[in-house]
Each structure stands twice: as C-alpha cells, then as structure tokens.
Amino acid sequence: MIRLNHVTKDYPKRGRALDDVSFHLRKGEFAFLTGHSGSGKSTTLRLIHMADRPTDGEVRVSGFSSATLSERELWKLRRRVGMVFQDFRLLPGRTALENVAFVLEVTGTPRKVIQPKAQRLLSQVGLGPKAGAMVHELSGGEQQRVAIARALANDPYVLLADEPTGNLDDRATRGVMDLLWDINAKGMAVLMATHDLEVLRRHSTARVFELDQGRLVYDSAPSTEAS
C-alpha cells in the first residue's frame, strides 16, 4: 500500500527534515504518525502525497513510485490518496454539498452522479441534514467532517490526515476519530499525523510510527518484510 524505502528529505533552508526513514503501511491498516513539532510528520505525509519528492530513497504508494511518477501524471495518484488537513481547506462561500460536489466535478464525475454522491458522502460523515449549510456556519468538527467527505469523494485506497483534530475541542475530536475508525473499518487504510498523546492513548490498538528529528525511532508493529 504505502512503502518508504530509506527516504531522506533535505530542504535548502531548513536542512534535513527526514533521515533514512523506512516503513510499510499495509492495506486496511490504521496508523498514527507521531512526534514533536518539526519531527517530520507533515513532511512524511507530503512525500506520500507526492507534493514533494525525496532527496534520497523511494516512496511507493499503490504502485506509484516517487522515482518515476511525472508531474503530468500526479493526478492519478491524488485520486487514490485522500488527504485532510488541520485547517480543513474548504472553499469559503460555498455550502458543504458544493464543497464535496466541487471535487467530483473537477475530477470528471458524470453530472448526474455528482449531487447524489456528494449527498451520500455527507450522510456518511453524519452531515446529511447540513448539506445546504455554508461552511462558515458549521462548527470546526463539522467542517472537518466535510473535509473528510471531500477526501473520500474519489474512493481512495488510503486516507492521509495531517493533524485533523489539531483545531478541535475534545468532543469534536472524538467525533472525527470515530468517523476515521468507521472509514477504516470499511477497508480503507488511514495514516494520521498527530502529536496529541490523549488521542494516541484512546486508540492504543492502532499502529504507531514515532519520528524524532526526522528519524523513525519507533514502530509498534514493524514489518517483517525486508525493505
């Protein structure tokens, strides 16, 4: 599903963000990527989403390799990997339904399918009744649910979440976490970056990768396969 082979990432100003990181996230797994701020969590997710390419090593995601995937074909990967962010990144001035429908429209979903599918996705994340609400009218937790519904629009294999509960209160955090587990229960792999120890404690059955200063220092269920 997702495999990092001796991945190193250097930035010109910031220096080394990841240092020889290797791991393998299997199909249908739920894993946390944890560590202090600046430990390389977001960099790892960016590399998996191929917003950046490794300086050294290789990232493989569902058959796509960072070494060979061209910018021109990046869209193929992006449709297989859903992504949610701490700051939601929803389109302001649009309803929840329009935000989800927008993704379907720009990725070439047939017109007839767009509205019913967007509505179904919002119902899946528990926002069916609020589909017509403008995003600024929704609470933080609800906005994150819209973002998750949007990330699921293309039926991805894996969902990447970069601190999705970072801006949420405890109740909203629980709701979003329950939702992510529901999604994972249907077979989708989830890789979530978080530094929230309370979240890690509550979901102790999940696999955990810990990063420290760009190095992978802990893997709760290391793969026996040779990388």
Next chain:
Amino acid sequence: MYALREAIAAFRRAPVLTGLSSAMVGLALFVVGLFSLAAHNLELALAAIEERVEVVVYLRDDARQSEIDLLLEELSRFEEVRLVTYVSKRDALERARSELPEFGELFMDAEVNPLPQSLEVEIRSGESSLEVVSRIAESAEGYPFVEDSQYGREWVDRLFALRRIGFASTAVLGGAFGLVAALIIGAALRIAIFARREEILVMRLVGATSGFILRPFLLEGALAGLGGALIAWAITYGTYRGVYAYLFEIAWVPGWWVGVGLLAGGLFGAISSGFAIRRHLREV
C-alpha cells in the same frame, strides 16, 4: 463546460481588468490592422502599375533591319510577352508631335530627328513582375545595337521598397504592442489566479488534471484576445470608412484577412495566458 462557465465568471468578477486586457490586444491588433489596410492598398496599386508596365528597348540608329527583326523575334519568344511593336524614328517623331504639342515647334524645326527607333514590349496581364521585366530588359541589352532599355525601374523599385517598409513597420509595431498586451493579459490572469488560489489548491490536491485546471484560464485569455480582435476590427473598419468618405478611395482588406485577425487575437490571448498561468500555477 466547467471551463467555459469559469471563464465567463472570471469576466464578471473583474470586468475592468478583462476589458483593459481586451483593449490592449485591440490596440495592438489595430496597429496591425491599419498597416494591413495600407499594405493591401499598396499591393493593389502595385498590381495596377504592374499591369501597365512595358519594356521599351531603344535601338542605335545604325541598327540594321535584319538585326531588329531578329531581336523582335527573340523578345516575342518570352512566354510573358504579349506583343512586340517596332517604332521607327519617324513614328516616334509623329507620336511626339501629337502627344507633346507644347514641344511641337521644337520637333518641327529640328533638322535631324533626335528620337531613337525602338521596340515596345507589352507584357501579358498578371505576368509583369519586377523579375520578368528585368529579365526581358537584360536580354535585350545583350545586343550590341541596343542603346538602352527602360521599364520605370525606379518607380517599381520604390514601390516594392515601400511595401517592404510597410510590412516591417507592421511587424515591429504590432510586436511591441503585442508584448504590452501579453503583459497586461498576464497581470489580469495573475489576479484571477490569486482570487481562485484556494480552488486551484483543492483541485491539485484532489487530482484534477493540469489541463482541467488550465482550461478556464486559457479560455479566459482566448476570449479576451478575441474581444480585442473585435475591437481592432471595429476601429480599423471605422478608419477605413472615414478615409474612404473624406480623403480618398481605398479598398477594404479581403474577408479572410479579417478571419485570420480574429483567430490570431484569440490564439494570442490563449498563448499569453498559457505562459502566465504555467509559471504561477507552480507557486499556488
């Protein structure tokens, strides 16, 4: 459909900026249009002059009749030559007396006929290019009994030079205005990109193809360019009507030139926006 909807929405969002882009393209193409109008009319004038071009071969007084016949036959063999007429010294004098009555007395009093005998070579319609008349004249000048040959080379040369200057001016001025127009279209699109950066970011995140993201901007540029071309056409046509009504008779350019101008405007707009957006999409 999405691209068209977004392109039209962009016009609504920033009508002044889009209008300015179109106006600049219009100004650039108006310069091209104006020079095209002049070049076309110059071309027509040249064609009319070319129709009347004939080569006159002046013969020495001591040229024998057999030699003149030989040259006449030689010149008649050119495919482009319609007719070769021999004009004797006496015929030349007669013609001078009738065509130039103000010099009548001078020709009457002359004891010796000063006018040379000649061969007048008429060129077939549509064949009288500079290259053809030069070739015929040079061929005649190869004979030792030929004094000189003339075909109004200076005028023809000047007209051709004028045409070249016209084309060069059109290219240089059109290019300069075109560059300014491209910069303005680029600026307008950068503002459009900035206004839609969130959308573009989401599109990139969720896997919209680059073509899909680019299309509305290219279409917006093409529409601005086409709008500019229409403005240019309107002003050029207005200028033509004005010149025709108040100055002198001129001809309007062929219809297909207008078609090419409109197409060029659209293409120009699309290409300008293509350059602008490719660079700025990387930054979004």
